[in-house]
Amino acid sequence: MPEARGIPELAHVPEGDDFYDAFLSPMRSQMLRSVWRIVRSPELVPDTLQDALTAIWRCREKIRLHPNPRALILKITTNVSYDALRKSLRLQQRERPAEEGEGTEPLHEHPGLHLETDRLEKEMRAAVACLPRKQAVAVLMRLVHEQPYPLIARALACSEPTARIHVMRGRARLRRLLWHFGIRFRVAKGDTP
Amino acid sequence: MIRKKLSKQEVDQLLRRSFRDDIPAELEEQMNERFLEFWRRASLPRPASARERVPTPGAALTWFTVIPNMRRALLATWAVLMLAAGGALRIGHTSSFLAESFAIRQTAASVIGQLQRSHKMECRLETRDEQGRPVLYLISWSDGRDTRVEMEGPNGNRVWFVAAQPMRTSVVNVPVPAARNQPVGSRPHERWLGAIRDFLSAPAMAELLAGQWQAIPVASPGEKDHAAFIITSPAGQSFARVIVDLHTYLPVSLATFPAGSGAQLASSRPLLSARFQWEKPSAAGRQP
Numbered sequence: 001m002p003e004a005r006g007i008p009e010l011a012h013v014p015e016g017d018d019f020y021d022a023f024l025s026p027m028r029s030q031m032l033r034s035v036w037r038i039v040r041s042p043e044l045v046p047d048t049l050q051d052a053l054t055a056i057w058r059c060r061e062k063i064r065l066h067p068n069p070r071a072l073i074l075k076i077t078t079n080v081s082y083d084a085l086r087k088s089l090r091l092q093q094r095e096r097p098a099e100e101g102e103g104t105e106p107l108h109e110h111p112g113l114h115l116e117t118d119r120l121e122k123e124m125r126a127a128v129a130c131l132p133r134k135q136a137v138a139v140l141m142r143l144v145h146e147q148p149y150p151l152i153a154r155a156l157a158c159s160e161p162t163a164r165i166h167v168m169r170g171r172a173r174l175r176r177l178l179w180h181f182g183i184r185f186r187v188a189k190g191d192t193p
Numbered sequence: 194m195i196r197k198k199l200s201k202q203e204v205d206q207l208l209r210r211s212f213r214d215d216i217p218a219e220l221e222e223q224m225n226e227r228f229l230e231f232w233r234r235a236s237l238p239r240p241a242s243a244r245e246r247v248p249t250p251g252a253a254l255t256w257f258t259v260i261p262n263m264r265r266a267l268l269a270t271w272a273v274l275m276l277a278a279g280g281a282l283r284i285g286h287t288s289s290f291l292a293e294s295f296a297i298r299q300t301a302a303s304v305i306g307q308l309q310r311s312h313k314m315e316c317r318l319e320t321r322d323e324q325g326r327p328v329l330y331l332i333s334w335s336d337g338r339d340t341r342v343e344m345e346g347p348n349g350n351r352v353w354f355v356a357a358q359p360m361r362t363s364v365v366n367v368p369v370p371a372a373r374n375q376p377v378g379s380r381p382h383e384r385w386l387g388a389i390r391d392f393l394s395a396p397a398m399a400e401l402l403a404g405q406w407q408a409i410p411v412a413s414p415g416e417k418d419h420a421a422f423i424i425t426s427p428a429g430q431s432f433a434r435v436i437v438d439l440h441t442y443l444p445v446s447l448a449t450f451p452a453g454s455g456a457q458l459a460s461s462r463p464l465l466s467a468r469f470q471w472e473k474p475s476a477a478g479r480q481p
Contacts, residue, residue, distance in 0.1 A: 020232050024232070028225070028228055031228075032216065032221060032224045032225065032228070033214050033216055035224070036214075036216040036220070036221075036224075037212040037213065037214055037216075038212060040212075042217070042220050045220060045224060046223065046224060046227050049224055049227055049228065050227060050231060053228065053231045053232075057235065120207065120210070120211060121210075121211040124207055124208060124210075124211035124212075125211060125212075128208075128212075139208070140212070143205055143208045143209065144208060144209065144212040171201060171204055171205070174204050174208070175198050175199050175201075175204055176198075178198075178199055178204070178207075179198050179199070
């Protein structure tokens with residue numbers, strides 16, 4: 001595992017600052033899990049977490065004043081993780097262009113739902129990385145983190161119907177992308193996905 | 194067997210499965226540490242930057258603090274010294290030789306420039322003939338016209354009109370009606386005009402003033418706006434004393450002296466002395 005980046009120089013926490021206790025500490029576990037679920041790379045996760053913490057620290061005054069600070073923290077974490085996901089996929093494409101060639105067995109040749117787990121995860125993450133930022137964040141917050149729409153709307157600074165539209169369009173685009181990637185179910189008699 | 198797109202529910206299922214929450218315990222512990230470390234670093238008192246650092250007597254002895262402080266102190270001392278020197282020069286009214294030299298050169302250039310821009314001049318010039326008798330010339334010239342020279346000498350009055358080209362001897366010699374009994378056609382005009390040839394046109398005067406200028410005190414203290422200079426010809430053969438009006442940068446009077454009279458210029462008798470009246474050049478052509 002490569003050595004993680006150094007912790008950047010930040011402004012000193014003033015004495016008596018309750019930001020950590022009031023906002024950050026309750027979100028710690030959720031932040032860690034959010035980063036892991038999206039990035040899913042032990043090498044990238046610590047750096048991504050640090051980037052998220054830095055971003056949160058820089059806009060901590062905005063978080064204090066936000067109507068739903070926890071939603072905003074989660075959104076920032078998801079946003080940073082989404083960036084890390086896109087970056088890692090780009091790097092993978094550059095580093096391993098030949099591995100996904102002719103040798104890979106086509107998925108649709110397998111009967112039923114025989115999608116390899118790794119391949120499935122990879123294609124799904126690639127599909128999510130292809131979504132526009134707001135749709136990706138809305139889909140991840142709704143379907144992965146299972147947050148309610150009002151909270152997503154607060155975090156995205158939009159109305160609730162708009163947040164729903166982001167999720168709906170993101171999901172529709174995911175379907176198209178997955179079809180395009182060749183991930184499709186072959187439903188035989190008695191097979192259910 | 195059919196192929197179909199994933200349904201909404203299937204997409205959701207696959208999404209949750211792909212982004213499932215199965216963080217390894219070891220990694221979670223590592224991330225927790227990272228999280229706490231981040232906050233601990235942020236909570237630590239930040240080391241003061243160089244600007245904020247106030248050196249204590251002990252700390253000031255270390256090189257890292259002494260060198261920047263010394264450089265700053267040197268710059269500050271240098272700035273204070275420069276300010277003090279500037280103030281002392283201004284209060285003491287001591288003129289720098291260099292600045293004075295520049296000022297004189299600037300004045301000389303302005304005078305010559307104004308001469309070449311001037312439109313009309315009238316000059317009263319006094320000199321003596323070979324026998325030491327006084328001769329008075331009244332010279333006037335203006336743009337596009339011949340220079341008129343009127344001489345009042347011991348042998349009578351003469352009037353010449355000199356062509357704009359000053360050194361050409363195409364001189365029209367006209368007797369003044371009131372002139373005393375002098376024949377008209379037999380004057381050696383070159384001899385009379387040769388003495389004043391430097392005043393017959395603006396370029397000739399500019400040539401006369403081209404030389405090394407040296408400031409001298411003005412003779413009459415009442416003339417505040419005038420400055421006096423001695424002009425030594427480039428070959429050092431003649432001297433001229435000129436008084437310049439500092440408003441118009443035009444010569445007010447001029448006297449020439451023979452060679453070798455440099456040191457005793459004040460007591461020497463001038464070869465000729467002239468006083469000028471100028472039509473002021475347009476404001477656009479004036480020098481500051």
